[in-house]
Amino acid sequence: MNPLAKPSLRSASGRLLRLVLLGGAAAALLGFAGWAAIATHLLATLPCQNNSDPLGRPASTLFILGAFGAFALGHVLGHHRDFRREEHLLPLAGTPPVVGRRRDRTSLLLHLALSLFLLVVVVLLTYETWAFWLPDPSPRWPITSFVRCADRTHTVPTLAAAWLVAFLTGHWLWHPLRRRPA
Amino acid sequence: MNGEEAAILELGLRALALVVLVTLCVLAVLDFACELTRRRSLGQRFQTWSRRYPVYAFGLIVVIGALLGHFFWQEATSPPPGP
Numbered sequence: 001m002n003p004l005a006k007p008s009l010r011s012a013s014g015r016l017l018r019l020v021l022l023g024g025a026a027a028a029l030l031g032f033a034g035w036a037a038i039a040t041h042l043l044a045t046l047p048c049q050n051n052s053d054p055l056g057r058p059a060s061t062l063f064i065l066g067a068f069g070a071f072a073l074g075h076v077l078g079h080h081r082d083f084r085r086e087e088h089l090l091p092l093a094g095t096p097p098v099v100g101r102r103r104d105r106t107s108l109l110l111h112l113a114l115s116l117f118l119l120v121v122v123v124l125l126t127y128e129t130w131a132f133w134l135p136d137p138s139p140r141w142p143i144t145s146f147v148r149c150a151d152r153t154h155t156v157p158t159l160a161a162a163w164l165v166a167f168l169t170g171h172w173l174w175h176p177l178r179r180r181p182a
Numbered sequence: 183m184n185g186e187e188a189a190i191l192e193l194g195l196r197a198l199a200l201v202v203l204v205t206l207c208v209l210a211v212l213d214f215a216c217e218l219t220r221r222r223s224l225g226q227r228f229q230t231w232s233r234r235y236p237v238y239a240f241g242l243i244v245v246i247g248a249l250l251g252h253f254f255w256q257e258a259t260s261p262p263p264g265p
Contacts (some may be wrong), residue, residue, distance in 0.1 A: 018217055026210035029203050036199030063254035078225050120205050121245070124198075146195045147253040161203065162254060168210060169246055173232065173239065175225035 018077055022171075025164055032161050059155055066159065067166035074170025 124143060131142035150158045213224040232239030 022214040026207050026214055029207035033200050033203035037196050067250055117205050146198050172225045172228045173243055175229040
């Protein structure tokens with residue numbers, strides 16, 4: 001008999017897989033952040049001197065196709081979550097979402113973290129707009145140039161970081177839809 | 183490019199990478215903790231939010247996808263890698 005045919009074993013293995021992938025993603029992101037803080041020192045050299053030309057084939061394609069794959073993988077991982085203990089939190093089938101659902105102690109922390117993330121996106125896009133405001137050639141470096149410089153000088157770590165971002169986005173924003181039977 | 187400009191650019195790249203990667207890392211750690219303690223995951227909370235505000239969720243995905251494409255997908259105009 002296949003051991004994974006047993007629901008408890010299947011949910012336990014799914015949870016372990018999820019813990020490993022999420023923990024690995026967090027550790028990898030921390031590693032990339034540390035590496036970026038201490039090991040990036042190539043901006044004064046080609047190709048970054050000219051505001052960084054974009055990458056060509058096949059690396060550019062690899063970035064995009066890999067990001068799509070990582071996005072889908074993040075979604076698939078959402079199917080392997082153990083929902084038994086939060087069954088009562090799922091919305092009832094055929095009913096609209098209820099405002100003011102029960103909260104636990106992590107709610108405030110998570111809402112703050114999500115707000116911080118969206119705030120970071122707004123700040124970065126504001127900076128990008130400010131950097132592009134002047135006509136070419138602008139003395140300000142937009143974020144695009146920073147990222148393309150990292151693409152060209154540190155292709156593999158940047159590729160891994162882009163895939164990780166796509167994986168987490170797919171896992172968080174493309175979550176499997178679940179409902180309690182009415 | 184002189185040394186001062188290069189130092190400013192390096193600082194910018196480091197700050198950008200740190201802000202983006204550390205923020206995502208914090209969210210991933212929180213999701214890991216939720217899974218470990220069997221609380222509602224970030225994905226579940228996002229799902230509730232996106233079900234309540236589908237236009238915002240769609241907009242967020244469009245922004246993230248557009249940024250990824252803008253940063254990394256430039257095949258047609260790209261010259262070969264420099265020395």
